[in-house]
Amino acid sequence: MKLGLAAAMGAWSARHRKTAVFGWLLFVVLAAYLGGVHGSTKISDSEAMPGQVARAAKILDEAGIKSPAGETVLVQSATLTADDPAFRAVVDQAGAAVRATGKTAELRSPYETKAISADRHSALLQFTIAGEDREHAVENVPAVLDAVAKVQAEHKDLTVEEFGEASAGKWFQDQFKNDFSRAEWTAVPLALGILLIAFGALVAAVLPVVLAMTAFIAAGGLVALSSGLLHTSDDASSVMLLVGLAVGVDYCLFYLRREREERAAGRDPETALRVAAATSGRAVLVSGVTVVVAMAGMFLTGIADFQAMSFATIIVVITAVLGSLTVLPALLSMLGDRVEKGRVPFLHRLRKADSSNGGRVWNAVLTPVLRRPMAATVLAGGLLLGLAAPMLTMHTANLTFQQQLPKGNALVATSARIEAAFPGSPSPATIVVKARDISAPAMQQAITDFQTKALATGKMHGPIQVTVHQAQNVATIDVPLMGSGNDATSTAALTALRKDVVPGTLLAVPGTEAPVTGSTAASHDFNEQMSGSMLPVFGFVVAFAFLLMLASFRSLGIAVTAVVLNLLSVGAAYGMLALVFQHGVGAALIGTAGVGAVESWVPLFLFVILFGLSMDYHVFVVSRIKEAHDRGLETRAAISYGIRSTAGVVTSAAVIMVAVFAVFGTLSMQSMKQMGVGLAVAVLIDATVIRGVLLPSVMSLLGERNWYLPKWLNWLPDLSHNDPIPPVTPAAPAPTGLHLPEGQYPSNARV
Known part of the structure; x- marks a missing residue:
């Protein structure tokens, strides 16, 4: 018997389980240690932006000119003018306090630079923060902020506030660390709790989370090790956590649920593991390749930060796939039925009761969908097109400092006051x-x-x-x-x-x-680069996803359906982004407000991520439908079986992804909120409307044409699996969580 790659990897790992487990642990420890020793090389200013902005940064770098971090102290009074001695005394006091820190240079009085507002009620004390680069300036700025705060405390009748590159940089640095830590410590327990509900057993719930986190740790080390060749960024680390946790848990969930299902069907442990490797293992492999291909499209943007995010995501997905296909079957082989240890009685009984017929909710949805597929297609398609409609009004821009930060932030208030008194001066x-x-x-x-x-x-x-x-x-x-x-x-x-x-x-x-x-030039050049790269990236991702589905399922209909349904879910996510974050509809419900624009990088990023991740569900569900069809069921019965038998795992996987992404929607920065909410909404739509209604209704309408492959496409590589699945003996109980429409499968059916 010739095994597919996933099945072969699973079989090897089960036979050499100690080697697989300890080899994985050694790999994770070595990658993390070597990455920590090597350190991360971050993207420089000259790499970060395209166009004239990049050229300007390169000129300064080549000349050895470090652009100092500029800071200002606003002195403002509602009653006094800059000509009043009391006002001038406060300006002088602020200047002396700033100079006394020893952390500043090039201090310039507003009376020298003429930085006095037209109404004479505001003045700007300008200086730079000491430090050979912005990172060192951020380290030096707290002492200056404290000094200015003391002057403000002594003169409460005036406004004495500091704002600039270093103070803003410190806020972003601190907030980024806090947000990243909060996301990590919130997302992991959330995923664990959802898995506990899904499995009803502690060991089974912990396993996917542990594997996902070890994959993330190993990938982080690998990214750091390779950052000398391809520089990385803080954004790349955030995205790596976001995607790594989501796909890592999902891949393990797919594999583990199929193995448990086969054991419940009466198969022996070895056969159950082999079936899981040949089916869910293959779905994981195809899904992982799809995500990698989709993320590779971001390299076409020519933007260093996008390339860093793309590379980090590719590494963490490859690592998660590797872990799912090797160490997971080894662990399952070691544990056997002990993977059900730590059962939570109520949750376990609830799961068994609900999964006995594919889930009551899914049955209630699927029955009318399969009875009237045309009506379901029109209604669901109309709903998604309606959700996508606001996309036509979408305006993208590099959000300003004021737009990025939450309302009520002190720095935003200071920046707004400076801008009102000195239009254009902050940037x-x-x-x-x-x-x-x-x-x-x-x-x-x-x-x-x-x-x-x-x-x-x-x-x-x-x-x-x-x-x-x-x-x-x-x-x-x-x-x-x-x-x-x-x-x-x-x-x-x-x-x-x-x-x-x-x-x-x-x-x-x-x-x-x-x-x-400058910031305006950077926003303009970035948007120009993004606009120019949208079509190539979209074309690359769609074309390769189509070809991969075509080769994986040997079906033109399934490949076209996959692409069209994914585009619908992406369009709906775009529409929701524009509606909430641009127009402010419902923004208060997630603790934000409409800012008049969507962050310029978010739409392209969402498209690439979603096109990859949504294939998780599509590959998993359609693989099960094809498996049933190849066993002898007619198409509509195969669709019913495939949807019902995967309902539980798709629901669990979707809830985990939505929860993880929603955590990022609670973070402070507007761009992170938009990314998190956009991903969460799209995955929710994809797992419910797309997989529960549109996919079965469209496939029902296509009938046997779902499996059509024109003869002139026979040259395509055959990535479908042909591994025989041993039949269950007649006395074996029906698989837990399955609903078998129109009777059991023929006992001699093969996949």
């Missing part, structure tokens, strides 16, 4: 000028002309700050733009700067480069 555009001779008269005149022309546009305003690095022949020019930073006004100012002001002045000097960077 000015920076022109990085590289010349043959930065001190040449022609270059100096060009810089003067630039300042004049920039102010004359009416789209920018002063003060314009010029910093010259003569030894490197580089200068930086900071120009405040009108607008909020990511609105149409700021974009128009950036366009004028890049297409008119810079070419007409700085670039008129031969041999000069002058890329424009």
